[in-house]
Amino acid sequence: MRFLLIEDNASLAAATADRLALDGHVIDVAPDLETARAFVHTGSYDLVLLDIMLPDGDGREFLSYLRSKSLDIPVIAVTARSEVLDRIGILDLGADDYITKPFDFEELKARCRAVLRRRAGAMSNTQRIGDLEFNRLGGTLEIAGDKIELRNRELRLFELLADNSNVILSKSKLVDRLFSYDEDVSENAIEVYIGRLRKHLAGSSVAITTIRGVGYRLDV
Amino acid sequence: MAAMSPRTRSMRRQLIAQLVASSAILAAVLIFLFQGFARQFAEESLDNVLMASTTSILESVTERNGAVSVDIPYAALAMLGSVSDDRVFYRIDHGTEFLTGYGDLESADLGADGRTGFAASEFRGDQVRVVTASRLLSIGRVTVTVAQTQDGLSARLDTLFRRALVLGGAFFLLASGLSIWVATRAFRPLDTLARSVARRGPADLSAFAPTPLQEMVPLVAALNRFVNRLKRALGRSEDFITEAAHRVRTPLATVRTQAEVLMHRIEKDENRQTLRDMIRAVDESSRAAGQLLDQAMVNLRTDALDRAEVDLAACLSDVVTRLRPMADLRDISLRADLSDTCPISVDAILIQNALSNLLDNAIKYAPPETDVRVTTHCANGTATIRIEDGGPGFGAEDPEPLKERFVRGRSATGTVGSGLGLTIASQVFEAHGGHLTLSNREGGLGACVEVSLPRS
Numbered sequence: 001m002r003f004l005l006i007e008d009n010a011s012l013a014a015a016t017a018d019r020l021a022l023d024g025h026v027i028d029v030a031p032d033l034e035t036a037r038a039f040v041h042t043g044s045y046d047l048v049l050l051d052i053m054l055p056d057g058d059g060r061e062f063l064s065y066l067r068s069k070s071l072d073i074p075v076i077a078v079t080a081r082s083e084v085l086d087r088i089g090i091l092d093l094g095a096d097d098y099i100t101k102p103f104d105f106e107e108l109k110a111r112c113r114a115v116l117r118r119r120a121g122a123m124s125n126t127q128r129i130g131d132l133e134f135n136r137l138g139g140t141l142e143i144a145g146d147k148i149e150l151r152n153r154e155l156r157l158f159e160l161l162a163d164n165s166n167v168i169l170s171k172s173k174l175v176d177r178l179f180s181y182d183e184d185v186s187e188n189a190i191e192v193y194i195g196r197l198r199k200h201l202a203g204s205s206v207a208i209t210t211i212r213g214v215g216y217r218l219d220v
Numbered sequence: 221m222a223a224m225s226p227r228t229r230s231m232r233r234q235l236i237a238q239l240v241a242s243s244a245i246l247a248a249v250l251i252f253l254f255q256g257f258a259r260q261f262a263e264e265s266l267d268n269v270l271m272a273s274t275t276s277i278l279e280s281v282t283e284r285n286g287a288v289s290v291d292i293p294y295a296a297l298a299m300l301g302s303v304s305d306d307r308v309f310y311r312i313d314h315g316t317e318f319l320t321g322y323g324d325l326e327s328a329d330l331g332a333d334g335r336t337g338f339a340a341s342e343f344r345g346d347q348v349r350v351v352t353a354s355r356l357l358s359i360g361r362v363t364v365t366v367a368q369t370q371d372g373l374s375a376r377l378d379t380l381f382r383r384a385l386v387l388g389g390a391f392f393l394l395a396s397g398l399s400i401w402v403a404t405r406a407f408r409p410l411d412t413l414a415r416s417v418a419r420r421g422p423a424d425l426s427a428f429a430p431t432p433l434q435e436m437v438p439l440v441a442a443l444n445r446f447v448n449r450l451k452r453a454l455g456r457s458e459d460f461i462t463e464a465a466h467r468v469r470t471p472l473a474t475v476r477t478q479a480e481v482l483m484h485r486i487e488k489d490e491n492r493q494t495l496r497d498m499i500r501a502v503d504e505s506s507r508a509a510g511q512l513l514d515q516a517m518v519n520l521r522t523d524a525l526d527r528a529e530v531d532l533a534a535c536l537s538d539v540v541t542r543l544r545p546m547a548d549l550r551d552i553s554l555r556a557d558l559s560d561t562c563p564i565s566v567d568a569i570l571i572q573n574a575l576s577n578l579l580d581n582a583i584k585y586a587p588p589e590t591d592v593r594v595t596t597h598c599a600n601g602t603a604t605i606r607i608e609d610g611g612p613g614f615g616a617e618d619p620e621p622l623k624e625r626f627v628r629g630r631s632a633t634g635t636v637g638s639g640l641g642l643t644i645a646s647q648v649f650e651a652h653g654g655h656l657t658l659s660n661r662e663g664g665l666g667a668c669v670e671v672s673l674p675r676s
Contacts, residue, residue, distance in 0.1 A: 015477035022484050080469035081462050102473035110545035152548040181499040
């Protein structure tokens with residue numbers, strides 16, 4: 001996905017861009033509204049991450065700007081302000097959702113997914129993996145005409161494996177991505193989800209291989 | 221407001237009392253003056269008649285052969301009788317010699333001109349008015365004294381006094397009525413201003429309209445200055461909270477993000493564990509900071525709830541929609557039955573924040589792949605919201621202390637939290653006259669959080 005990140009704090013912007021790049025996204029950073037306005041006209045973005053407090057104006061101005069120019073880009077507002085204050089105006093002015101700093105990137109991804117799903121409806125934007133049709137937004141796998149609904153953690157696990165197909169992912173990395181940092185989970189918890197995915201993938205050419213003592217790999 | 225000054229005085233009543241007292245004094249003065257003038261006038265006219273009678277008797281005194289001859293004309297005494305039925309006495313003296321009449325009647329002292337004199341005295345037990353006139357004849361000075369009792373005059377004065385009383389009373393009543401009318405009218409702009417202050421909503425800090433009345437200008441100006449100061453103070457508090465949130469959360473976000481990036485690059489398990497602990501600490505402090513700031517904001521707002529008519533179900537539906545991605549992350553199904561619309565007058569921002577805290581708790585403490593159920597029940601007087609989860613519940617411990625600041629349940633160990641969520645929620649509901657009840661689910665596993673809010 002292509003993101004436009006509008007954030008004036010340079011180190012936060014750099015870290016956020018790094019983090020999103022790790023998931024394979026492309027990120028443009030605009031430090032102020034002026035740059036952001038130039039960017040939205042030249043690039044085509046799947047989603048805008050908009051900080052609300054910016055040096056040359058309120059991020060909400062940008063929302064009205066997008067609206068006035070009929071630019072229909074989904075926007076997730078990023079705010080450091082009190083949650084009580086935030087409910088005023090942000091969503092009313094046309095942001096699709098908002099997230100409070102600091103945020104868990106899994107939460108951000110979940111919110112992006114929800115926003116895009118709301119926007120696109122049940123649009124079939126599927127990806128072919130071996131003999132599978134994988135719909136990230138809808139969270140479905142289709143094997144030979146059979147549609148399987150994945151639970152959220154199954155979906156995120158499969159996404160991870162698919163994005164790193166033929167690469168070994170350690171249990172510990174998978175746990176970190178699948179569970180929030182404030183949960184105490186043992187690495188064995190991942191086995192449950194691997195087990196479920198294997199059940200879903202039965203009958204397909206795609207398979208999850210256990211590399212004993214190291215981790216798992218999706219073989220396509 | 222009445223509680224602040226136990227004894228209040230009404231300026232209007234005070235003004236009326238002063239005006240009525242003034243009219244009473246004026247009425248009394250009026251009666252007194254009227255009576256004085258009346259007496260003076262009556263006495264003067266009586267004196268004139270007496271003097272005329274005296275003079276006509278004096279005119280009839282003649283000298284005949286060296287002796288004094290008096291022929292009292294009938295008219296002289298008749299004119300007195302025509303005025304009233306009072307008795308008349310007279311005496312005539314020639315020099316110091318008493319000629320005729322009532323010898324025991326005392327003459328009045330003659331005035332400066334030496335010819336006439338007036339006196340009020342007593343004669344045979346009656347008040348009398350005495351008029352004396354003298355004339356110098358060739359044979360010597362002749363003095364005529366006529367006296368008349370005052371019964372007729374008193375009777376007439378009494379009548380006049382009664383009329384004066386009636387007149388004074390009427391004047392008093394009229395003046396009092398006018399006083400009440402004037403005082404009420406004078407204070408009407410003040411009442412109007414007081415009503416416009418009282419009618420204001422808690423969030424209405426707009427300036428008061430300028431008054432055309434000069435005397436009210438300082439009051440309205442002072443009121444507007446006060447409103448402005450209040451607005452600035454509130455604005456400063458909100459700005460401070462916003463600024464504080466920004467200052468704290470932005471660096472925390474940087475640290476957290478960098479830690480996550482690092483997490484992807486580090487392979488060694490010990491280092492990963494350290495990073496995990498770092499992220500947890502960041503989450504904990506940002507959550508605590510956030511909730512402390514939230515509570516500051518809630519404190520600021522509960523004093524002046526910005527109530528508006530909203531649909532509680534729609535409010536809750538917004539909260540559920542926003543938290544659904546969080547629930548999804550933990551494979552928790554949020555099952556919300558919000559088909560019942562429920563109009564209610566609340567501060568929607570505060571209520572949504574409180575409900576969000578409750579639902580966030582439920583999602584956080586429930587085991588993955590369980591249900592969190594949200595239901596509303598809209599009765600006539602009260603709206604009830606019930607949030608039930610499939611978590612560990614409160615066990616045997618009393619859940620009530622959890623509503624206090626920084627108190628966390630035993631089951632919270634291992635989960636990031638500040639212990640403020642329930643405090644804020646409970647405070648918000650109580651500010652609305654509602655209540656938060658924590659209990660274990662009946663017959664099953666999990667916690668049940670019930671919110672009741674009065675609908676009027």
